[in-house]
Amino acid sequence: MEIRDATDADWPAIYPFFSAIVEAGETYAFPLGLTSDEAKGWWMESAPGRTVVAVADGVVWGSAKMGPNRPGRGAHIGTGSFMVDPAAQGRGVGRALAGEVIEWSRAAGFAGIQFNAVVETNRGAVHLWRSLGFEVLATVPEAFDSAAHGRVGLHVMYKKL
Ligand SMILES: CC(C)(COP(=O)(O)OP(=O)(O)OC[C@H]1O[C@@H](n2cnc3c(N)ncnc32)[C@H](O)[C@@H]1OP(=O)(O)O)[C@@H](O)C(=O)NCCC(=O)NCCS
Known part of the structure; x- marks a missing residue:
């Protein structure tokens, strides 16, 4: 599997x-019902951020975005977001994307990586981030309206680099 910078040509494969x-x-608490063009604005980053895709056999199976969590005097802490095609989840794509985000963030000089809103019932993601050295700093109670579970907490997770 190759992880490389995403281009505009990748977007039609990411959007579904x-x-x-x-x-x-x-x-994720992105707006609901986004058109392809609207969603592209939420996902495809430009410098100083970056969006990558994970590609195998010519197919885009996942994507991640990364960059400063805050501008200006908060810009030394990074952040990241991850999406793996449900058809390919559980096969290591997410772990590979996370490794790329951590290594890129370290090389770019970020002091740490903050995940702002990890849904507490998203057990796979919480397990994956913990295994990579992220800790839960706090949980904002009932901050996410889960379709299946109702209002559940959002973890702020952090890894020092
Ligand atoms: C979370 C996500 C990025 C993980 O990517 P993935 O390719 O499915 O995960 P991987 O195959 O790399 O698995 C990594 C680890 O997480 C575990 N895992 C993944 N999904 C899981 C699930 N639903 N339940 C339990 N564990 C899970 C795997 O067992 C694996 O652990 P291990 O290496 O200790 O065995 C992906 O499932 C996804 O895009 N989910 C929807 C969007 C999302 O939740 N994004 C993250 C928001 S914080």
Whole structure:
């Protein structure tokens, strides 16, 4: 599997799983019902941020975005977001994307990586981030309206680099 910078030409492959994941209502608080053009603005980063894709056999199976969590005097802490096509989840794509985000963030000089809103019932993601050295700093109670579980907490997770 190759992880490389995403281009505009990759977006038609990303949008279907972006949309499926957001509309499923379990992991992300992006606006609902985004058109392809609208969603592209939320996902495709430009410098100083970056969006990558994970590609195998010519197929885009996942994507991640990364960059400063805050501008200006908060810009030394990075952040990241991850989406793997539901058809390919559980096969190591997410772990590979996370490794890329950590290594890129370290090389770019970020002091740490903050995940702002990890849904507490998203057990796969919480397990993956913990295994990579992220800790839960706090949980904002009932901050996410899960389609299946109702209002659940959002973890702020952090890894020092
Ligand atoms: C979370 C996500 C990025 C993980 O990517 P993935 O390719 O499915 O995960 P991987 O195959 O790399 O698995 C990594 C680890 O997480 C575990 N895992 C993944 N999904 C899981 C699930 N649903 N339940 C339990 N564990 C899970 C795997 O067992 C694996 O652990 P291990 O290496 O100790 O065996 C992906 O499932 C996804 O895009 N989910 C929807 C969007 C989302 O939740 N994004 C993250 C928001 S914080």
